[in-house]
Amino acid sequence: MTSVLVSLNRILAVFLKETVQMRRDRLTFAMMLGIPLVQLVLFGFAINMDPRHLPAAVLVEEQTPIVRTLVKSLEASEYYDFILETDDPRESTDLLARGEVAFVVSFPTGFTRDLIRGDRPQILIEADASDPAAASNAIGSANTILTRALNRELKGATASLAASPAPFELVVLPRYNPEAKTAYNIVPGLLGVILTMTLVMITAMAMTRESERGTMENLLSMPARPFEVMLGKILPYVVMGAIQTGVILLAARLIFDVPFVGSFWVLVLGVTIFVIANLAVGFTFSTIAKSQMQAMQLTFFFFLPSILLSGFMFPFRGMPHWAQMIGEGLPLTHFLRVVRGVMLKDATLAQLQAPMLAMCAFTAVMMLIAMLRYRRTLD
């Protein structure tokens, strides 16, 4: 018996055993599929940093075609839902104070006349700033929307006004996501966050469960090598990771309408490396944790910095230097660059070389630690 070599049979043995156990643990299995959906709904819908359809009022004394156009253009942006049009400033102010509207857009008396004369009249947007983040995008995009609408309107005799300095400050919307939809940023990132959470936890638990139930002693008394056990244990969850990825990508397309402009196969490569990286982390945790409870705690110890310092929650470039350094050491940071690059920017494999290699390096180091730490005895 050449028990010195790595045996595919033994990897297969562990793989099959693990697959059956995974399927039989209904609750965990349901969690593996349920967690992605719950998180998608929570982060994708509930945590919306770019709210739309905010109630608004218009304060105007004259009904001219130009004013109509401007109001319509604001409404078409989906940020503003005008629920009231009035010429009484007290009524609009009252609505704002009571929180029934988030904005009051007011056109001053003689707005149309002043505009045509080139006097650059002002449009005032009063915002309910008690939640500044909620309104900032609506205000930010208003300038652009109004300028565009005006430029379309100013023809013939008044066309010269369009060329003159715009009456409103221009805001440059970010590229790749001109409407600044949060979902475009969050949903691809969620792919990485969900894979990190479920895969690290599940592998860490699968191994500590063997110790806790006393089956580890049995496994160790049989001729299975660390590498065979690790690979056999990890592979079923690679398949699980692939299923989760499919679910999330489908939801990204069907529910959140996130574009996918890059290469599918580059993303598959990135996901594969990333999944193995996380499984290696889970396996390493399982060599440290003495119980499933500890495995769970270690998972969160890894999960929190991943979520906070990877650029998922906060813009990466906005973090202090030391935080960025920690972030660079996390696989999620690099995965986010890959997934956002592929889905939103059509980045090529060559352009994504750096994050891909960083993930490979992380995986290799983590697997090495896991194998060195894997105890072949009960000592």
Added chain:
Amino acid sequence: MSIDLAIDVHGLGKRFGKKVAVSGVDLQLPRGEVWGFLGPNGSGKTTTIRMICGLLKASEGSGTALGFDILKDADRIKAHTGYMTQKFSFWTDLTIRENLEFVARLYRLPHMRETVDSTLQGLGLADRQHQLAEALSGGWKQRLALAAVTMHHPDLLLLDEPTAGVDPQARRDFWDEIHELSSRGMTVLVSTHYMDEAERCDRIVYLANGHKVAEGTVADIVHRSGLVTFRGQGTGVRRLAEKLKGLPGLDHVAYFGAALHVSGPDADIIRATITRETSGDVTWEQVDPSLEDAFIALMADAGTDRREHA
């Protein structure tokens, strides 16, 4: 190191931190024999077995199992050894068949399906093969475990209290199985607390406080204990034990059914003491000491030894 010895270890010891679990244990187990491993809880039986099959690294001593170095060649030992843990350690969330298949694959047995089929037949579990192992009763779990750890036809079988908590009939069947395996050339080291099981072994080894305190056949050990035992019967033995316990020269006083056994090293002292203390209807006669009497004497001696060394 001899090829005729399945286990050949010298001065085996294990420390966990500062605690010494096992110290200076020598074992020379000839191939094909069934040896019993006895001693009170915490005496180091499990630790010794684990060191032999490579599950624990010995902190002192050296030796071989099946000719392979226990410190360096654990993988080869594992390939030819079957180890049954004290607590059922197969996967309760796998079916009976899946457990056997897993083991068969890990040992890379040829004709896996047929091997598993015949093992199930042999166990009489063929029609329950798709039940979860969890559903098995204690006795059946032990039989499944024994079948699983012998499926690869190991040369050495290490059984750690395999019959703990199993009913007498199941224990008897289990031991028939062990003798059957032994007759096919398997060497067996089995730890137990049951005296009747110890009597079914070729030789027994007695551990106390991590030290080997006795080794030999049952008759040897009883003889070497140098014990003399008197059996008292009659209505007068009730409550007599409390009176006799602790008196000089009486090492061991215990009821066996309705009879009272009193053992000690010196027949004259015992006779004098029991005659003096007994009142009422008791008939005393000298009998052969049982293995249990011998063990209790061994345990007491080991206790005094420990204290003297300390």
